[in-house]
Amino acid sequence: MDIILQPWPWYISGPLIAFVLFLFFYFGKSFGVSTNLETMCTIAGAGKVSDYFKKDWKERDWSLVFLLGLIIGGFIAINYLSATTNIDLSSKTVQELADLGFTNAGTSFVPNEIFSIENMFTLKGFSILSIAGILIGFGTRYAGGCTSGHAITGLSSLQLPSLVAVIGFFIGGLVMTWVLFPLIFG
Amino acid sequence: MKNIKFLVIGVFFGIIMTKSEAISWYRIYEMFKFQSFHMYGIIGSAVAISMIFMYFFKNGAIKDYLGNKINVKDKKKGFIRTLVGGTIFGLGWALAGACPAPIFVLIGHSIFPIIIVLLGAMLGAFIYGLLSKKLPN
Numbered sequence: 548m549d550i551i552l553q554p555w556p557w558y559i560s561g562p563l564i565a566f567v568l569f570l571f572f573y574f575g576k577s578f579g580v581s582t583n584l585e586t587m588c589t590i591a592g593a594g595k596v597s598d599y600f601k602k603d604w605k606e607r608d609w610s611l612v613f614l615l616g617l618i619i620g621g622f623i624a625i626n627y628l629s630a631t632t633n634i635d636l637s638s639k640t641v642q643e644l645a646d647l648g649f650t651n652a653g654t655s656f657v658p659n660e661i662f663s664i665e666n667m668f669t670l671k672g673f674s675i676l677s678i679a680g681i682l683i684g685f686g687t688r689y690a691g692g693c694t695s696g697h698a699i700t701g702l703s704s705l706q707l708p709s710l711v712a713v714i715g716f717f718i719g720g721l722v723m724t725w726v727l728f729p730l731i732f733g
Numbered sequence: 734m735k736n737i738k739f740l741v742i743g744v745f746f747g748i749i750m751t752k753s754e755a756i757s758w759y760r761i762y763e764m765f766k767f768q769s770f771h772m773y774g775i776i777g778s779a780v781a782i783s784m785i786f787m788y789f790f791k792n793g794a795i796k797d798y799l800g801n802k803i804n805v806k807d808k809k810k811g812f813i814r815t816l817v818g819g820t821i822f823g824l825g826w827a828l829a830g831a832c833p834a835p836i837f838v839l840i841g842h843s844i845f846p847i848i849i850v851l852l853g854a855m856l857g858a859f860i861y862g863l864l865s866k867k868l869p870n
Contacts, residue, residue, distance in 0.1 A: 551752075557771055560753030561778025567746050568779075569786045572803050573795075574738060580833040584858035591855065599862035612736040614837050616743015621841025623744065624751035634757050637768040644762070656751075657758040657830060657844055667846040676846055679829035680853020681860070686822025687833060688861040689868065691809040693822060694832040698776060701808050703783030708808040708815045715819020716826060717765075723827035724765040731828075 552630035568699060576609065579696030581687035583610050625656075632656060647732045660732070675731070682719075690715060750838045758830025765827050811870035825857075 571578040585600065586607045593600035604611075625632070636653040644652040649660050659666070666672035687693040690712045692701060698716065701709020750756045753775055764772035789795040790803040797803050809815075826832050829850045831839060836854065839847040861868075 554754055555749075555752040557753070557774030558778055560749055560755065561775045562782045563749045564746075564753075564775070564779035565782035565786060567742060567749065568783050569795075570738075570742050572786070572790060572805070573797055574742075575797050575799070575801075576739075577806055581858075584833065584854050585862065587855050588859045588862065593859055593862065597859075597862050599865055600859075609736045609739045613739040613743040613746075616740040616745075617747040617750070617834060617837035618841040619740075620744035620747020620749075621751055621756075621838035622747075622843075623841075624748040624838075625842045628748060628752065634754055634759050636759055636763055640759065640763045640766060640768045643766070643768075644759070653759055656754070656756060656842060657839065657847075661758065661830075662844050662846045664846065667849060672846075673849065675828065676849035677853040677856075679825045680850040680855075681857040682821050682825025683829060683831075683833065683836075683850070684825075684854035684857020684859075685861045686818050686820070686825055686857070687854075688818070688858045688865075690815050690818030690822055693834075694776075694826075695834060697808070697815075697819070699779050699783055700805070703780045704787045704805045705784075706808045708810055711812060712808075712815040712819035715816045715821075716823040718816075719820040719823020719825075720761075720765040720827040721823075722820075723824045724762055727824075727828075 549630070551628060554631075554635065564699065565703075568695075568703075577696075578700045579692055580614075581684075581693040581696060582607070583614055584684050585688060586611065647728060649732070686719070746834065747838045747841060750835055751842070756831060756835035756838050756842075761827060761830040814868070814870045825854075 568578040586604050589600045589602050589604045632655050634653040641652045649658050661675060667676065692712060697709040697712040702713060754760050755775055760772055763769045787805060790805060793802050836847055836851050
């Protein structure tokens, strides 16, 4: 049991993710999460504004059920399957983040400096969360996939567009962490 | 009720995402700073094992639950859309420390400010839908 309660090493987690991909294809679907953002727009009534969202969302109800499972899985894992919420970060990461103003890096899954309730109601805090979301939603739909659809499914099936997309993921991620973080948080 | 299997897969994936720490903002920062092998090991081994599955899907050795051949859909082509879209997503991935699946897992962790990220992501997808015909592919 203790093995389950401790964080799982990458060589356990990675193959399990591949097994999840297998389950999707075995049950006749493909593995991808970001299309759901469009489905949720359709449910929220976006079809009234744009024909792009005039789709029958019930054809993708199985995927929304999957999202519900993610929430439940997260709840179970954090409340019943975790002996610790400490993240074993490299000491260099912890030091760098401290210099950027992130105290106690790695003692929880996400930093209080971004994800505390108080922070959510400040202009800067709200802007960071909402702009990050808009970038994620717009970018994944324009690129045609996110980490699951492009990086895992697309790369493993040797699709060139996915390699281009993953290169893009890294260009964006590197610019954000190396160039923009010191400006935003420094 | 036929969808219950996807609920179970979701629960399973939510647990994996938590236990792997792939939903941790800190792990994403560390990855983009090249300060740990952890995330590269997760994504790299997931892709490597998935390749083996893909091989058996293509040659028909593994069929779906109805006994049909498994076809992997081709991704939409277009250099600009994948590169520019990918870069925009990358900016958001690093800032929020979460891609779409982890957003939902973090709701299960009772990290409620992530709901702002989710609403933003829906807005972003909505903006894309409005502009999709005008954007270069």
